[in-house]
Amino acid sequence: MGNALRFLYGGCCKPQSDEPDSLGPHGVTISTVGVSALAHDLFQFDITSQGLLAFYGLPLPHALVEVETSSTPAYQPQHWKFELHTLPVDAKAVADGDGITVYVDTRDPRESANVPIEVHEYAIRRSKARAVKNYAEADALQKNIVDAGYRVINGPNNDDILARKYRIRLRGIDAPESAMPFGKQAKEELVKLVQGKSLKVCIYGEDRYNRSVGDVYCNGTFVQEFMLKKGLAWHYVAYDQRPEFALWEKEARAARVGLWASSNPEKPWEWRKDRRNGV
Known part of the structure; x- marks a missing residue:
């Protein structure tokens, strides 16, 4: 993860003036500057701050895990052998x-x-x-x-x-x-x-x-x-x-x-x- 963040942080280019920026969560501008800033923040915090991830509208670590939902209904008791x-x-x-x-x-x-x-x-x-x-x-x-x-x-x-x-x-x-x-x-x-x-x-x-x-x-x-x-x-x-x-x-x-x-x-x-x- 650290290497990926270094690449992201070091390789992001400056925004082009003719490219309109779009607004992401909390009104944060999504642009190459925004990506670079995000990379900087993530690099500095080493993705230990869940609040930072939430601020940028990114999924929290536990949400990245694939879970099975189709074959184990919520009412299923967890007592099988x-x-x-x-x-x-x-x-x-x-x-x-x-x-x-x-x-x-x-x-x-x-x-x-x-x-x-x-x-x-x-x-x-x-x-x-x-x-x-x-x-x-x-x-x-x-x-x-x-x-x-x-x-x-x-x-x-x-x-x-x-x-x-x-x-x-x-x-x-x-x-x-x-x-x-x-x-x-x-x-x-x-x-x-x-x-x-x-x-x-x-x-x-x-x-x-x-x-x-x-x-x-x-x-x-x-x-x-x-x-x-x-x-x-x-x-x-x-x-x-x-x-x-x-x-x-x-x-x-x-x-x-x-x-x-x-x-x-x-x-x-x-x-x-x-x-x-x-x-």
Whole structure:
């Protein structure tokens, strides 16, 4: 920064008399003289004075940092354990309206240090087997990889990507089961939203089925919000008390959209309990 300021200070020319000056913030004339004066001030203060920057209408240092705003809404609580960035989602990976299977590239810094050595070896041997068209051995090695919780996926450039598998349970909502009214529609809407997209998933923990419970974002859309506002999921208040979830469900109820077109839709957790009890 110091060298740049020396250049600016030493290299500024005098203003041309036939060039009209324009007024900047606070009525300060913007001209080559103004630039030279600014360079002098910045050089003398070594940009330690935020008041000087504000006076000249320049952004303060913190404003120069690029920040992400599209995929982390203001209401997002900051209590997750870790964050995943997935490979594009396949339609078949959507189990229902609140469950998705995703894969994360093991070249991701968080994943790379945790891949078992034998899985790396399986992947290398599989690649060699496919190179010589020994597909039987390649398929057997792929099964070993899958059994370990990973998969070799064909990438966009026809390259092999070793990826870790995560089963995701969308936190705070409960969508109708497939055999329930609107169960099929809930799954179809979720497929349309996430198919072929890379997702951001904020993981909070695991449920009793060893699924990772998390908030899911797709191209800036908060997926749980989308499903609640579509009337295709309940607010799972027993496990999540976020007030915005209750509000989104209330709005969908009032508009009678999705499952709320019915006057008394059956709750999925009660439906599951009845099936367990043989009702």
